[in-house]
Amino acid sequence: MPHAPGAVRRTERRRVRPKNDGASRARIPQTNAEKKGSLAMNAMIYKKKGPLVLFLVPTFLFLTMYLYYPFLMNIYNSLNKIGGLGESSRGLNEPVWENYVKMFTDPLMRTALKNTMILMILTVVFQVGIALVLALMVDNIKVGAKFFRTVYFFPIVISATALGLLFNLIFLYDGGMLNQLLQNLGLAAENIDWKDPAHFFVTMMVPVIWQYVGFYFVILVTGLNNISTDIYEAAEIDGASGFTRFFRITLPLMCPSVKIVAVTGLIGGMKAFDVIYSMTSGGPGDATQTVMMVMMRKGISDGFYNQGAAFGVCFFVVVMILSAIMNTIMQKWSDSIQ
Secondary structure, eight states: OOOOTTOOOOOOOSOOOOOOSSTTSOOOOOOHHHHHHHHHHHHHHHHOOHHHHHHHHHHHHHHIIIIIHHHHHHHHHTTBOOOSTTOOOOOBOSSTTHHHHHHHTOHHHHHHHHHHHHHHHHHHHHHHHHHHHHHHHHHTOSSSHHHHHHHHHGGGGSOHHHHHHHHHHHSOTTTOHHHHHHHHTTSOSSOOOTTSTTTHHHHHHHHHHHHHHHHHHHHHHHHHHTSOHHHHHHHHHTTOOHHHHIIIIIHHHTHHHHHHHHHHHHHHHHTOOHHHHHHHTTOSTTTTOOHHHHHHIIIIISSOHHHHHHHHHHHHHHHHHHHHHHHHHHHHHHHHHO
């Protein structure tokens, strides 16, 4: 078939989408009894609310018992005088916001909040960026796509403790894999302490980012697969370059997936705890403390459950505010490029 002048020859894409018009499906005629049974089932599902309530009520009770009630009690406990975990309240504080004042004047909290905010920003930028690049690359290869999807997704199934131990071996000072590699390549004359004040943030950031890149990669690949190939074919016939197709077709149509990944990455960065704790335990000193680590430390280790509760309430409020801001920014960005 001849191409239009100036058009780019269309390359064969690997995805073949089945037609959804129903014409290609074999239709099996239904008997009158089957039709009546199907209509009766639909009537029971959509008109009778009893079965729906039967399934919804247990879920609501479970959420109320293990999510909403503990959260409300946490707010109440943050206003009380409580010592260790499990101790009874000795009454309300005077003033009631005393635990919140102590929290915001605590130097440890300021360090943890600074680390968490930096980690959150870097997590969103690098996790979403790397996942998007990998998704675009895998989506355009014909051989080995399933292999790469499995390889990139694999880190998410590794437990946080095992992941922390793995990166401890990589960043180990004496005999660590990274130090040996750098010395063998002639890039370092001696061992580097990756947990000293000059390097600890890289040590903390790398495993957190690496762990969830594969998860976001799968979400973005799914979004790419939902884009019709007909749009790309029409753009290629019109002479659109790969750069133009990405910014005019791929990115606008992937906005919902990118928005989900960005908001999820923001929340994940705020909740970073397990991998960092298994690697550094908050050290050296308190240099790698995060909000989650301080909350656990105050509420359980140090025996200040009321202050830990105050940390939890503030953490929830900050996450909700930042998530709303991120969602608004992503929505405006989506509207501007569409």
